Amino acid sequence: MASTVTMRAVRDTDALSAGGAAGPAPATRVPSVPEEAVVPALAPAPAVAAAPPPARPRPRLGGALRPMLMNMVSIGLLLGFWYLATAYRWDFYIRFDNVPTPGEVFGEALRLLGDDKFVTNIGVSLWRIGVGFLIATVLGVVVGMLCGRYALFKGLVFPALEVLRPIPAIAWVPISIMLWPSTESSILFITFIGAFFPILLNTLHGVASVDTVLIRAARCLGTSEYALMTQVVLKAALPHIFTGLAVGMGVAWVSLIAAEMISGQFGVGYFTWEAYSLIEYPHIVVGMLVIGVLGLLCSGAIRLAGKILMPWQGIGGKENS
Amino acid sequence: MMGTAASTKGGHIDIRDVSVSFTQNGVALDAVSGVSLDVKPGEFVSIVGPSGCGKSTLLNIVAGFLDPTRGTASVDGSPIQGPGADRGVVFQQYSLFPWMRVRENVEFGLKMQGMCRSERQSKARTLLGLAGLLAFENHYPEQLSGGMRQRVGIVRALATGPQVLLMDEPFGALDAQTRVVMQEILTHMWHQLQLSVLFITHDIEESIFLSDKVYVMTARPGRIKAEIPIPLPRPRTADMTSSAEFLAIHHQLKALIREESLAAMGGELQDGGLGRDWHLGPEGVRAAL
Ligand SMILES: Nc1ncnc2c1ncn2[C@@H]1O[C@H](COP(=O)(O)OP(=O)(O)O)[C@@H](O)[C@H]1O
Numbered sequence: 242m243a244s245t246v247t248m249r250a251v252r253d254t255d256a257l258s259a260g261g262a263a264g265p266a267p268a269t270r271v272p273s274v275p276e277e278a279v280v281p282a283l284a285p286a287p288a289v290a291a292a293p294p295p296a297r298p299r300p301r302l303g304g305a306l307r308p309m310l311m312n313m314v315s316i317g318l319l320l321g322f323w324y325l326a327t328a329y330r331w332d333f334y335i336r337f338d339n340v341p342t343p344g345e346v347f348g349e350a351l352r353l354l355g356d357d358k359f360v361t362n363i364g365v366s367l368w369r370i371g372v373g374f375l376i377a378t379v380l381g382v383v384v385g386m387l388c389g390r391y392a393l394f395k396g397l398v399f400p401a402l403e404v405l406r407p408i409p410a411i412a413w414v415p416i417s418i419m420l421w422p423s424t425e426s427s428i429l430f431i432t433f434i435g436a437f438f439p440i441l442l443n444t445l446h447g448v449a450s451v452d453t454v455l456i457r458a459a460r461c462l463g464t465s466e467y468a469l470m471t472q473v474v475l476k477a478a479l480p481h482i483f484t485g486l487a488v489g490m491g492v493a494w495v496s497l498i499a500a501e502m503i504s505g506q507f508g509v510g511y512f513t514w515e516a517y518s519l520i521e522y523p524h525i526v527v528g529m530l531v532i533g534v535l536g537l538l539c540s541g542a543i544r545l546a547g548k549i550l551m552p553w554q555g556i557g558g559k560e561n562s
Numbered sequence: 563m564m565g566t567a568a569s570t571k572g573g574h575i576d577i578r579d580v581s582v583s584f585t586q587n588g589v590a591l592d593a594v595s596g597v598s599l600d601v602k603p604g605e606f607v608s609i610v611g612p613s614g615c616g617k618s619t620l621l622n623i624v625a626g627f628l629d630p631t632r633g634t635a636s637v638d639g640s641p642i643q644g645p646g647a648d649r650g651v652v653f654q655q656y657s658l659f660p661w662m663r664v665r666e667n668v669e670f671g672l673k674m675q676g677m678c679r680s681e682r683q684s685k686a687r688t689l690l691g692l693a694g695l696l697a698f699e700n701h702y703p704e705q706l707s708g709g710m711r712q713r714v715g716i717v718r719a720l721a722t723g724p725q726v727l728l729m730d731e732p733f734g735a736l737d738a739q740t741r742v743v744m745q746e747i748l749t750h751m752w753h754q755l756q757l758s759v760l761f762i763t764h765d766i767e768e769s770i771f772l773s774d775k776v777y778v779m780t781a782r783p784g785r786i787k788a789e790i791p792i793p794l795p796r797p798r799t800a801d802m803t804s805s806a807e808f809l810a811i812h813h814q815l816k817a818l819i820r821e822e823s824l825a826a827m828g829g830e831l832q833d834g835g836l837g838r839d840w841h842l843g844p845e846g847v848r849a850a851l
């Protein structure tokens with residue numbers, strides 16, 4: 242888990258340093274380049290050449306169903322493996338003898354969803370994510386915008402943040418428990434730390450890559466500095482900010498779950514760890530699945546918010562203007 | 563607002579002995595040297611010259627994006643201090659705010675002046691109507707063609723009622739047909755609103771067709787090489803471009819620019835091959851021929 246955080250953080254720095262003066266946004270480049278690059282790289286593979294090349298996937302009857310079918314097969318294989326491994330208590334270096342079967346997990350999941358304590362745990366985790374992420378968003382965007390626009394501010398603030406940035410949020414757990422008066426506040430702090438840096442760095446990058454012509458255009462329409470920040474720079478950086486929010490949300494969940502497991506009372510992370518201690522093995526898997534679903538819902542919410550707040554994105558048919 | 567502003571007949575741009583040097587890697591580089599030019603109220607003035615001779619630099623000084631190293635620049639007698647809504651600017655690049663619809667783009671300057679929503683809305687719609695863009699008021703810039711975007715750009719620059727319009731190769735990226743239409747629209751607006759226009763172009767024909775006066779600049783460091791009055795009558799029509807008078811001016815300008823383009827290329831080759839300032843675009847090549 243810790244490695245996930247570090248990897249994400251590193252990717253952010255790379256994006257930032259690479260995009261300093263260069264033109265297009267690395268954040269948006271990351272998904273788009275592979276798509277464009279992979280196709281021509283694969284296309285001229287002439288190993289199976291000569292044969293009538295299916296240039297374009299023709300609209301066949303099965304065409305639309307195929308991906309869905311493949312999804313079902315893929316997930317079916319996973320469930321099947323799980324079932325076989327646990328039902329027959331496979332033991333080949335990896336031991337499945339204590340792992341609950343899909344049936345056990347499913348039954349427990351149904352029961353738990355009606356259980357007040359479990360629902361409270363979910364509510365507590367969501368509340369912590371909400372608060373930690375909100376603070377990270379506000380601070381990350383504000384500090385990122387100030388750093389991106391005022392060299393003096395960046396010079397004073399950014400080096401200190403750069404020192405703290407590579408430290409994974411989870412590494413903050415012990416000191417956080419010492420720093421903050423309550424467990425609750427220290428867990429919020431860990432969640433905040435996880436989300437803060439991706440949001441900060443992407444905002445900074447977004448502000449730095451705002452086209453100067455837009456700033457000039459605004460300036461000669463009589464825009465004050467404050468209006469420039471709120472109505473031009475912020476809007477222009479919004480796509481990058483949302484990239485930061487999406488990454489930040491992922492890291493926030495990682496950090497929250499770890500913090501709950503280590504120091505928590507309540508929360509799905511705590512629930513999952515407690516299930517292990519209390520030898521309620523089906524609960525472990527239910528906890529994992531719930532964490533996965535909650536993470537998915539949260540990133541979905543970010544994407545939805547992005548669509549609502551940036552209706553102009555991708556509207557001209559071209560991506561990435 | 564625009565009506566009253568137009569009747570006051572302001573908009574005198576005065577550039578006196580302006581020099582600009584940029585420091586790059588510790589080396590001072592003279593971009594513009596001792597340039598004086600003026601645009602009288604209601605006059606249409608173009609600047610032509612080889613790439614890199616400092617045309618944009620001059621326009622940026624008038625726009626207030628850049629301070630001259632030496633010399634003074636003023637509008638109606640008051641020195642230029644930073645950009646402002648009294649001088650509209652139209653850029654070559656795509657400069658509409660992509661997150662705003664067409665009408666919001668046009669309203670933006672009025673909003674910055676604190677005009678109330680309904681007032682600026684009706685004003686923007688009037689202007690868009692004049693430019694034939696009303697049907698597109700709710701489009702995003704991304705949904706418009708290049709020519710329409712530039713028309714919106716002009717309307718946006720004019721919404722706050724400036725007396726001065728600064729245009730840096732505004733039609734450079736448009737195809738020939740669109741460009742001709744844009745020139746006619748611009749001439750119309752200039753005439754209606756009695757604007758003072760400072761217009762930068764690579765296109766000799768365009769400069770003659772539009773202007774009362776054309777300044778030709780030398781290769782870097784940019785100086786004024788010639789000031790050519792264009793005494794063609796107005797309104798100007800497309801068939802005037804084949805008149806003997808038009809062709810004579812065209813010939814004269816072409817010769818002047820050709821000299822400078824060759825000088826610019828020679829200078830850069832001497833500087834050690836293709837330096838980083840080498841950006842003679844297709845227009846530059848055309849001008850050089
Ligand atoms: N900010 C700057 N820093 C350094 N050099 C610059 C800067 N802006 C322009 N220059 C240089 O000044 C010269 C004039 O530039 P510019 O006014 O853009 O020319 P033009 O618009 O006529 O093509 C060019 O050689 C250009 O490289």
Ligand SMILES: [Mg+2]
Pocket residue numbers: 617618619730
């Ligand atoms: Mg230029």
